[in-house]
Amino acid sequence: MVKIDALLGLLDCETEEAWSAALFEIAREHGFEQTLYGVVPNRQTPLEQAFLRSNYSANWRSKYDSEKLHYVDPTVGHCLHSTLPLVWEPTTFSAPRQRELYEEASGYGIRSGITYPVHGANGEFGVISFVSDTLADKKFRRELGRFMPELALIRDYVFESSLKFANAAHADLAVRLTRRELESLQWAMKGKSSWEISRIMNCAEATVNFHFANARRKFKVSTRQQAIVKAIRLGLINPD
Template sequence: MLSPSFQAIMAVKSQVEFKDEIIRFAGDLGFKYVSAMTVIDHSLTHSEFFNVDNMPLAWQEASAGLSESFRRDPVMQHCKRGTVPIIWDQTTYVQQGLGSHWEEQAAYGYRTGIALALHMPEGRHFVMGVDRDRRLPKSPISLTRMVASLQLFAVHAQEAASRLFVPVETQAQRPSLTRRELECLSWTMEGKTAWETGAILSISERTAVLHLQNAMQKLGAVSKHQAVLKAMRLGLIR
């Protein structure tokens, strides 16, 4: 029934059209509010966020002073850790000692909802959620259909969001790394030290360090961990 929404979101040509389509989809699914956030990890400590939502202005202003509880928000914490959708309500917050936060947002219509995350290679993530002020259906079949529709739509929305919000990394912009440099980055990504990487590749620890330093320089990174994330984002390693 919602398949036209999948086609429509893929065809959007502007950020305004993107917002209109995700709001239309949420409404068709039975939700008043929707949010779609694209995240790009540039380093272990720096990420770039592109968020689209129809959050009421009153709640934006009221939630401005709740930054600490937002960092602990159980729905966002769930989405950061995996890709399994979460169906949340008051109990989700009470169990984490954040009942007061739920009461704050419930006053603005955020009483229950469904959220999920897509974690892609190259340090990219897409988080989408739909929210409303009335209970979700009790029928497992109806609820399963809601979740499935959101999952399918999110896949298409992520593609559109990447096209509209994320700067294009062209092939010409990708630095040329040697096979050894890529191998050293790959093992670093797996948590190996320079000594362990050298042992695996049958090279000295010093040589492994030199390969990592060369890769850092080519990628414009200040640490080996940032180099790994940049290489992932450019599709050089996976």
């Protein structure tokens, strides 16, 4: 049985890291090794801009995101058009590309699970998936049936507690940096000083510092390094 203190603890988390760790621990206590939660502020927001946290393999997440597999994933399609949970297994992935997706995912321990839709009062849309490395046999389904009401309650607490982090992340996505501001951050990420960047960009050092000041103001941070970290996290500059 889910512990109410654990659910209330989600509401009390002050950082995304603490919140994610609390979510994953609750899921593990219910027998799910992996969990994914994602939400967008409305259906018009591209799914690529979702506030997303999971403990899936980083390699799988990278492949899934880069190939935009959420547009293939039947669990996402189900949640767009239903309020009911989806218990999924190999046969759920019926189309050829979906079968390929499942075969690849199973190599990362994603073999069966249950996905709950998230439909918020203000138009938010999202999904939460509780994942197992075992196939959906009779025992799995029996245990899942026992946990389903609790998982729905967990979904509700996860959604409500995520909003302060998701709203902040989506506000960041609204930030628009100029090409020169991004270029300045890109060079700074590579360890270049303002003077060196001014030579590379063929402008005054004061102009480079002006670009950094604008980036810090837009990101609402106080240091150049914090602006670089935020730009990387949002995919605005590439660390590779």
